[in-house]
Amino acid sequence: MAFAIGTLLAGPLSAAEKKDSRQELMQDMRTMLNAMEQIQHGGFYSSSEEMKAGVEKLQKTLKSLESEEVKVILPKDQAYAYKFAQKTASMLRLYSDDMIVSIEAGRIDDALEDYSQLLRQCTSCHTRIRNW
Numbered sequence: 019m020a021f022a023i024g025t026l027l028a029g030p031l032s033a034a035e036k037k038d039s040r041q042e043l044m045q046d047m048r049t050m051l052n053a054m055e056q057i058q059h060g061g062f063y064s065s066s067e068e069m070k071a072g073v074e075k076l077q078k079t080l081k082s083l084e085s086e087e088v089k090v091i092l093p094k095d096q097a098y099a100y101k102f103a104q105k106t107a108s109m110l111r112l113y114s115d116d117m118i119v120s121i122e123a124g125r126i127d128d129a130l131e132d133y134s135q136l137l138r139q140c141t142s143c144h145t146r147i148r149n150w
């Protein structure tokens with residue numbers, strides 16, 4: 019906590035701190051991929067518990083995507099990139115919340131529909147923002 023406040027007071031991020039948050043975001047990306055695989059695996063094996071565990075894992079990573087932190091991985095020359103990132107992050111939040119509700123209600127077809135919406139958010143940002 020003290021460290022966090024210190025970082026806030028220190029003002030703009032130093033190059034080293036930027037590098038750290040970049041690595042953290044990339045770690046979150048890998049965790050999201052892992053979570054998506056877990057959800058898919060759970061879906062194929064009809065394990066709602068496994069699907070739910072995957073959604074919960076995904077949601078833990080959303081905070082950095084929702085915050086200004088995400089800017090370190092976005093291109094600086096594209097003004098819309100941050101707005102777009104916020105939009106995809108809120109869609110990920112929305113569909114993952116809905117997915118939990120669907121799983122708990124035993125509506126697996128709805129849960130799988132949520133899954134494909136989640137996947138769409140990943141690819142949508144990657145094709146637009148990531149320079150492939």
Ligand code: HEC
Nearest residue numbers: 044047048050051054091103106107139140143144147148
């Ligand atoms: C707001 C935009 C955005 C969204 C949404 C997004 N990503 Fe990414 N992701 C990126 C960017 C940008 C990179 C590449 C950064 C770079 O290489 O410079 C990336 C890279 C990755 C990587 C490679 C990580 C590495 O180790 O190099 C994986 C895996 C990944 N994303 C998975 C996902 C998954 C799964 C989702 C959806 C649940 C997702 N991403 C959603 C922007 C996004």
